[in-house]
Amino acid sequence: MKIVVMIPSRYGSTRFEGKPLALISGKPMIQCVYERAVTAEMVDDVVVATDDRRIYRAVTSFGGKAIMTAAENRSGTDRVAEAAELLNLSANDIVVNIQGDQPRIHPSCIQEVAAPLIENPDIQMSTLAFKITNPEEITNPKDVKVTFDTRGDALYFSRSPIPFGRDPLSVFNTYKHLGVYAYTRRFLDVFRSLPDGRLENIEKLEQLRAMEYGYRIRVVVTEHDSPEVDVPEDINRIQNLLIP
Numbered sequence: 001m002k003i004v005v006m007i008p009s010r011y012g013s014t015r016f017e018g019k020p021l022a023l024i025s026g027k028p029m030i031q032c033v034y035e036r037a038v039t040a041e042m043v044d045d046v047v048v049a050t051d052d053r054r055i056y057r058a059v060t061s062f063g064g065k066a067i068m069t070a071a072e073n074r075s076g077t078d079r080v081a082e083a084a085e086l087l088n089l090s091a092n093d094i095v096v097n098i099q100g101d102q103p104r105i106h107p108s109c110i111q112e113v114a115a116p117l118i119e120n121p122d123i124q125m126s127t128l129a130f131k132i133t134n135p136e137e138i139t140n141p142k143d144v145k146v147t148f149d150t151r152g153d154a155l156y157f158s159r160s161p162i163p164f165g166r167d168p169l170s171v172f173n174t175y176k177h178l179g180v181y182a183y184t185r186r187f188l189d190v191f192r193s194l195p196d197g198r199l200e201n202i203e204k205l206e207q208l209r210a211m212e213y214g215y216r217i218r219v220v221v222t223e224h225d226s227p228e229v230d231v232p233e234d235i236n237r238i239q240n241l242l243i244p
Helices: 027-039 053-061 076-086 108-119 185-193 198-203 207-212 234-241
Strands: 003-009 045-050 066-068 094-098 124-130 145-148 154-158 175-184 218-221
Touching: 003 027, 027 053, 045 076, 045 218, 053 066, 053 198, 066 198, 076 094, 076 175, 076 185, 094 108, 094 154, 108 124, 108 145, 108 175, 108 218, 124 145, 145 175, 175 185, 175 207, 198 207
Parallel strands: 003 045, 003 094, 045 066, 124 218
Antiparallel strands: 094 175, 124 175, 145 154
């Protein structure tokens, strides 16, 4: 069983075109993500999956590995599934999906998200959550929230605050979903074959497709936040957070 990190990366973005090639501390953002991923323990390979030759050339120019995928993929997970097929990964191999706009990703997050699949063969998909410490993230729709049951399986993901405290004085933790996933190659093939989900299209959250069709997602709470770059104004904030 291999563990392969995939970084899906598109050039086009309505909020920030060319985002993967934006410079973070003098390096393309995609390079920052890649270099953190290759330092993770237990990882056999790191590959950028893209549909754009500019990103492909940028990755190969710094010595990284990239693979071209179709432009028509519905989501990052669908792109990762195609790349896993092109690389001829085995059914039991574990694929870790890291977003290309997470230049501060902590390498240990990769082991954390893969651990449930290594320990329990019945788990086919997992993801990360972080306990929110900035109250603004609870109501900001760009920060996705997640709730989970006593086993750690996701109950729902939403751009709205969940759970919502009915009583003003109720005190509880709210968890932010981090865009880091792990799947078996076998499940990626299943996911790719599923029709679009109704809730997936409403919330614009690809992970809801799996839940809508009855598949479990194990949630792992990590101590490491992984803020994303959504708009150009995020660059300075992320640069100040980067670990040397």
